[in-house]
Amino acid sequence: MAxxxxxALSPIPVYLDEAITAxxxxxxxxxxxxxxxGLxxxxxxSAVHILRAIGTLLEERFRLKAVVMEQPVPEVPLRAGKLIDTMREKLDDFAKRVDVAITSTGD
Incomplete structure (x- = not known):
């Protein structure tokens, strides 16, 4: 067998976790x-499917206490302003319930 x-090449010239100050x-x-x-x-x-796969892989690799999948945002609320502003309370609550959060976008 040959x-x-x-x-593998990265389009990112510098990784943020290495370049940003502490x-x-x-x-x-x-x-x-x-x-x-938290997912x-x-x-x-496809965001939910991607995160489910990541959650499964993490459960196989680590002894996690739990994996929590948050409900997806049903649509982009453009009329209400910035998306982050409409989700602030939800995100704050989510951050209090998890130790680590992973987000995904998928088409």
Missing amino acids: LVRIT GNMAPRPGTLDGKIV LPNWRP
């Missing part, structure tokens, strides 16, 4: 063992 060589990003846990992982889909059709 040796296959794959080179204190500007949320702290990262050393492990996910014992953590509650936060947006309104895109």
